[in-house]
Amino acid sequence: MEPVRLSKRMAELGLCSRREADEYIARGWVTVDGVVVDVLGSKVLPEQKIELRRQAQRAQSQRVTVLLNKPVGYVSGQAEQGYQPAVVLIRPENHWAGDASGIRFAREHLGNLAPAGRLDIDSVGLLVLTQDGRVAKALIGEESGVEKEYLVRVSGRLGPEGLALLNHGLSLDGQPLKPAKVQWQNADQLRFVLQEGKKRQIRRMCELVGLRVTGLKRIRIGRIALGDLPQGKWRYLGADERF
Structure with missing residues (x-):
């Protein structure tokens, strides 16, 4: 079989997104058959064993996913036609008191927080925003079958x-x-x-x-329901929750 780019193969395996893969490779956080590969554009064969080093695993564990009950009047992604993106609602004062994740809000949780799927401006309900490429791939990747x-x-x-x-x-x-x-x-x-x-x-x-x-x-x-999350409020996806 033909070799493929390491970053592409990592995304196919669900290890991370391609963007994250390039970051991990450049930092020397990826091994192929036990050997560190830190050259962007490197290629691998499908049967080769790819693993993330502890530093990459630690970085992934610090990435958050947020569940928002989006109200009418907010767009899912970039601001458009004078309407604000839903991410502006992810503020401490809108954090749902019933959040059982145990995660405390930190400003860095707002960095690279992007919607994993759309919900149009006239619609309400569950919107997922995430820093984690694995979550985004599971929800909006070409092969996603999540209900x-x-x-x-x-x-x-x-x-x-x-x-x-x-x-x-x-x-x-x-x-x-x-x-x-x-x-x-x-x-x-x-x-x-x-x-x-x-x-x-x-x-x-x-x-x-x-x-x-x-x-x-x-x-x-998937398996994540809107539940009792009030409109305009948000909570973190807990470590024990999976879509």
Whole structure:
């Protein structure tokens, strides 16, 4: 088999992101078959054993992931059209008193804190921001299959055929969507469970079957539920929690 870049292989193995891999390699924190490799661009064979040294493991353990109950009016990523990014809400005064992680807020937790997935400006609920490339890859990497669950308030009429299409059979941007799990939660609210996250996907899916979304709330990502986290508040992902 052909050799591949060490940083790419590290990301494929879920050791870290490619950006983090380059940092660890440059610092001499990576071994291949027990030998330190500190040259960027180095290549390895798929069967070679890649390990992080203690310094890299320590650096990873200090990276945090934050769970925010995003309100309406904030964008997930970069500021746009006068709207603020959700990361501005990660302040000590918004830290949820019910956070059981045991992690104390530190200013360095705000460095390189980026959203792992989008939640549009009109939507509310669970938004993940992380410093950890492993978390980002798990949630938004090309091979991610982590479920995301939403409660979606709608207006309009939806027959059995439309509900069947929401579950499987729709396409967006010329690409067929993965099967979803969509069912009625109550008279005007649907529950969606998706394994992908195209831009404004649920709103566009609903439009295709004659519905208009009047409210959208994300309540779960993988095994992590929004739970009792109040709107506008945030907490840390605990060491024992996994998506």
